[in-house]
Amino acid sequence: MTHPADGTPASVPALPYGTPDTPRLAVRGEARLEADPEIARIAVTISARGTDRSAALTDLTRRNEQALTLLKTYGDALEKLETGTFSLTPQLTEKGRHERIRAYHGRVTHTATLNDFTTLGELTTRLADLDLTRVDGPWWALRPDSPAHRAARTQAVHEAVQRAREYAEAVGARLDALLEIADLGAENAAPTAAPAMRSVAGYGGASQETAPALDLEPQRQTVYAHVNARFTMTRPAL
Template sequence: MPFGTPEAPRVAVIGEARLEVDPEIARIGVTVSARGADRRAALDDLTRRNAAALELIRSYGEAVEKVETGAFSISPELTRSGRGERVRAYQGSVRLSAELGDFTALGELTTRLADLELTRIDGPWWALRPDSPAHGEARRTAVREAVQRAREYAEALGARLTALVELADQGAEQPVPYGALDGGLRMAAFAGGGGPESVPALDLEPQRQTVQAQVTARFLMSPPRL
């Protein structure tokens, strides 16, 4: 019954939700650099500065929920000398990332990291946790909106909803059976802050997050009174 029957017409609607919520975590990027006349000197300086940055981040205890090391590189800088090339110096860097749930410590940590030698700070990037209650609330709101919209269509025809036939996430390849609602969520996380030129901006205001959900619902309704 792709279009229902006169005795049981089918109505299809889209339910949408858009919530504005406070962020739950903030992420910052830390790039530690070193430059030396020889490879060993550059590597020693880089190791020392990386250790200092890690020690400072970890000193904030539970305020820092996660710290990870990303890319590491050390490479020669070449200069031409006559017909050949020679190594002028070595440049190295280590990329760190830190995730904080305590925003009161964020401004202080960011400034202290930026004060370290040859250290660049990027961020903060505000976000919600993957298991944030805001995700579920957006889904529930989208479903309630779909039911309300379908009920209004049915009432406009002097009918009433009798059954739910399908409930599908936005972009789902296959319809999701009744009772299997999950997903349908898009989260937009907005970045704030900048590089070391923005320091010391200690008063970092968290940017609210946009959470969206959309579902397609199909219902059967009683015969309309036309």
């Protein structure tokens, strides 16, 4: 093929569907696995309120320190502890000609990641037993480098090869070469809160020593993997 202007060779576009002697075959491989969770996350929100700003901040600091101290007593079971948000908000009067501050609301939120589920129920109960402390969760999850992700990806590729081989055999051919594998994503399902506990708010009055531990059942995680694969195969025997 030559260029119409000067006679120089022009590039020949690749045939998207192969040739009669070397047909192309495109398939999709999928995998869906279930695995036990590896970590659990809980959100701990500590609050304080008072008519005096300094007093509200002092109370919030004290309660926050109590919650952090309790969390850190769980040692290696506490894999990660992160502070999310902090706020100290004045609350204005709703009526009157002049705006006045009638109270201050303080709040700080932490996210704790735990890897030992045997202590999770006890920890959530003890946290919720603290004054003006709210606990949300747990949210079960797999780690990003969990072997479950690799297993799902491997299974998806194996399924794509098997499916392509079956298609080729159906027309009297066999697979010849792999041209491409396109990863469409291998990821864990969105973490969801287990029905055993959504949130628990503590307002004081109960003793930490006598508060019963929650019975929490880890929620199994679903891992998905999807790939597109393209092959060439030998000439079909039609």
